[in-house]
């Protein structure tokens with residue numbers, strides 16, 4: 001079964017450790033990625049840099065990670081997803097995403113340059129507030145700013161997927177409104193169900209329904225503190241979140257967004273992409289049709305990308 005994982009922080013891990021995709025200390029490394037499924041896998045690679053650094057340091061690191069992405073995909077023969085026609089190849093493939101646009105300060109036009117350099121998915125914020133929106137860890141609760149609204153609108157026109165995983169609740173609903181106007185789906189690449197784990201990074205039931213209303217998908221995050229309030233989680237908790245999202249929003253609106261290399265290894269419900277088949281096998285054993293499981297494993301995110309990419 002082809003697999004899509006909509007979020008990892010492996011580029012940041014490679015940058016910090018000054019290492020490459022062969023390094024087995026990375027949760028997502030070439031071996032685990034290549035062996036995740038006989039039918040291939042699409043991995044989203046997020047570019048993330050802490051907004052606590054100076055803007056010039058952030059810019060420098062963002063461009064280093066974008067270069068690392070292009071070098072890694074070239075060195076390992078990984079297909080870069082840039083348009084609709086790249087989807088459904090059943091190959092090892094990759095999509096470049098940006099987690100937080102803090103480094104753009106004052107340069108909302110920078111989105112075009114990012115697109116030209118392969119970026120196909122963005123989230124406005126990481127946890128703190130920034131010039132575009134309020135983050136889940138911010139203080140203002142203010143939703144989107146004018147430039148935040150402009151950038152979401154532009155992204156939807158350009159064929160860039162909009163991710164709400166780190167935004168505050170008010171910002172979530174504003175993006176849902178812009179998506180409705182544009183008749184485009186939006187996603188939460190790596191967020192779980194708040195009903196089962198109260199962390200603000202997760203989505204409550206009405207948010208899950210709003211996401212599904214756009215045709216969008218929530219990617220299940222493997223971080224145990226986003227799966228259970230006591231930070232203890234394994235496959236059972238992963239399945240419980242999938243089941244809750246299926247019951248609330250429908251089986252067409254959940255996928256994987258594991259957050260590998262962005263979470264502590266000992267707080268990761270599964271160890272890496274090579275263990276996603278355990279989740280898939282468990283779903284097949286319980287009450288899901290093979291088609292539903294195929295959609296959860298990859299079909300749902302592929303459908304969204306097909307509706308968004310040029």
Ligand SMILES: [Zn+2]
Nearest residue numbers: 099166190262
């Ligand atoms: Zn994140």
